[in-house]
Amino acid sequence: MSNDSALNYTVAQGRATSFFPTFERKDELQHATHFCPGCGHGVVHKMLARAIDELAVQDRTILVGPVGCGVFTYHYFDVGNISAAHGRASAVASAVKRSRPEAIVLSYQGDGDLAAIGAAEILHSANRGESITVIFINNAVYSMTGGQSAPTTLLGQKSTTNPEGRNAIPDGYPLHVSELLATLEAPVYIERVGLGDNKQLMAAQRAIRRGLENQVRGLGFSFIEVLAPCPTIWKMNAVEAQHWVRDVMEKTFPLGVMRDKTKETEPRPAPASAPALDRIPGILGVAEADLPTGNAHVMEQGREVDLEVRIAGFGGQGVLLLGEMLAEAGLDAGLEVSWLPSYGPEMRSGTSNCHVRISNAVIDSPVVTSPGVLVAMNEPSLRKFDRAVRPGGWIIYNGEEFPADCVRDDIHVLALPFTQIANDLGDARAANMVMLGALLQISGVLPRESVSAALRRLIKHQRWVDLDEKAIAHGGSLAAARSQEE
Ligand SMILES: Cc1ncc(C[n+]2csc(CCOP(=O)(O)OP(=O)(O)O)c2C)c(N)n1
Numbered sequence: 001m002s003n004d005s006a007l008n009y010t011v012a013q014g015r016a017t018s019f020f021p022t023f024e025r026k027d028e029l030q031h032a033t034h035f036c037p038g039c040g041h042g043v044v045h046k047m048l049a050r051a052i053d054e055l056a057v058q059d060r061t062i063l064v065g066p067v068g069c070g071v072f073t074y075h076y077f078d079v080g081n082i083s084a085a086h087g088r089a090s091a092v093a094s095a096v097k098r099s100r101p102e103a104i105v106l107s108y109q110g111d112g113d114l115a116a117i118g119a120a121e122i123l124h125s126a127n128r129g130e131s132i133t134v135i136f137i138n139n140a141v142y143s144m145t146g147g148q149s150a151p152t153t154l155l156g157q158k159s160t161t162n163p164e165g166r167n168a169i170p171d172g173y174p175l176h177v178s179e180l181l182a183t184l185e186a187p188v189y190i191e192r193v194g195l196g197d198n199k200q201l202m203a204a205q206r207a208i209r210r211g212l213e214n215q216v217r218g219l220g221f222s223f224i225e226v227l228a229p230c231p232t233i234w235k236m237n238a239v240e241a242q243h244w245v246r247d248v249m250e251k252t253f254p255l256g257v258m259r260d261k262t263k264e265t266e267p268r269p270a271p272a273s274a275p276a277l278d279r280i281p282g283i284l285g286v287a288e289a290d291l292p293t294g295n296a297h298v299m300e301q302g303r304e305v306d307l308e309v310r311i312a313g314f315g316g317q318g319v320l321l322l323g324e325m326l327a328e329a330g331l332d333a334g335l336e337v338s339w340l341p342s343y344g345p346e347m348r349s350g351t352s353n354c355h356v357r358i359s360n361a362v363i364d365s366p367v368v369t370s371p372g373v374l375v376a377m378n379e380p381s382l383r384k385f386d387r388a389v390r391p392g393g394w395i396i397y398n399g400e401e402f403p404a405d406c407v408r409d410d411i412h413v414l415a416l417p418f419t420q421i422a423n424d425l426g427d428a429r430a431a432n433m434v435m436l437g438a439l440l441q442i443s444g445v446l447p448r449e450s451v452s453a454a455l456r457r458l459i460k461h462q463r464w465v466d467l468d469e470k471a472i473a474h475g476g477s478l479a480a481a482r483s484q485e486e
Pocket residue numbers: 066067068069070086109110111112113114137139141142143144145150
């Protein structure tokens with residue numbers, strides 16, 4: 001190990017402590033990373049790990065990883081790891097930093113992730129001056145998906161989506177993210193570095209360390225853009241790709257410090273903690289009694305409630321409203337609830353489903369994988385989810401006949417032509433409410449008053465309120481009759 005005080009960095013041999021000793025992704029690859037030879041990600045990973053070690057912040061570092069070739073940060077860094085949805089890493093990092101001000105929070109992102117789908121997130125995170133450190137890997141392409149154009153693709157550079165090369169008209173110019181962010185007032189430190197030769201590598205290590213150091217000092221937003229080789233997609237060998245960074249990329253993206261306010265910036269105060277719940281009516285300027293979720297019909301104490309429901313059907317059948325009604329009624333009853341909608345891509349007639357949980361304990365996850373009750377509004381939805389229903393559970397199915405190959409002997413089934421029944425009551429569109437009535441009867445967890453209150457809150461037209469009340473009551477009696485048959 002040697003120490004060069006003039007450059008103020010340490011050349012360390014061996015594995016950084018903040019790397020895991022092995023990569024647990026594939027048995028035969030414990031000794032190797034998933035990166036291609038010469039990939040800039042691997043180099044930056046090493047620099048980042050070294051900076052974390054040198055600043056002794058491994059125990060309090062939280063790394064938010066991207067979608068892209070950098071997606072596996074959690075396989076390598078022995079720190080707190082979070083995977084963000086594509087483009088959202090800086091927004092996730094902002095939230096993490098606000099709730100854990102003592103943590104060193106890093107957002108690690110590629111140019112597709114940060115400059116394309118995540119352009120809004122990075123712009124606003126920077127503009128808010130969030131006290132996070134962003135490492136931006138600019139390799140001028142979408143690598144993970146096979147080399148499509150990125151916002152940073154150079155003029156003339158070929159890609160799978162632009163085989164003749166990028167043209168300013170109609171493709172626009174390479175996006176200079178560092179320069180763009182440097183027009184904002186809040187960022188404290190912005191630097192673009194490269195991995196094009198040894199001199200650049202040393203400057204990159206220094207910049208990454210500074211980015212972290214700024215956060216250790218409690219300063220605001222730090223951003224380090226790294227021009228990084230991607231030999232595989234660029235169709236070069238590792239040495240050619242490194243030289244391309246230095247000789248070609250750098251001409252479009254000049255290296256250097258674009259912003260340095262670290263000397264004159266005071267540490268940012270930690271964010272105020274969220275107000276106590278009992279202060280919220282005062283802040284909103286309303287009397288507690290007027291709050292919309294008044295828990296008006298609180299269930300009797302001590303009764304265990306744990307209802308997990310999956311509701312599925314075509315868009316337009318009122319699947320989401322059924323779930324919302326259930327959750328709203330649960331809220332009214334003073335219970336913990338979650339409602340998680342899942343839409344198909346089509347506006348109408350696509351599939352749609354939602355997850356609802358109602359419990360008197362805190363809900364850990366809104367995802368319902370093994371429902372106690374499945375409400376299937378059509379056959380495809382039944383076939384999609386029937387096997388997931390837990391033993392002893394119920395399927396409420398909208399159909400005259402329950403398909404023979406879906407029959408199970410460890411669950412209960414209520415199969416009725418609910419659309420026809422609703423039509424006879426006045427409108428086929430109330431089928432969801434007839435099914436809700438059956439579900440309420442079967443589960444028996446929610447007071448009638450809570451259901452009425454939810455109905456009145458969610459449905460605006462009196463004609464529908466009246467019809468839905470009738471439909472819910474009718475669904476309840478159909479289910480009660482079915483239970484007596486059992
Ligand atoms: C919402 C969403 N859209 C698109 C994709 C497909 N996708 C995966 S990675 C990627 C681009 C990654 O490019 P970049 O951020 O430059 O990272 P690199 O692989 O080059 O390191 C895309 C478009 C996705 N996973 N999710």
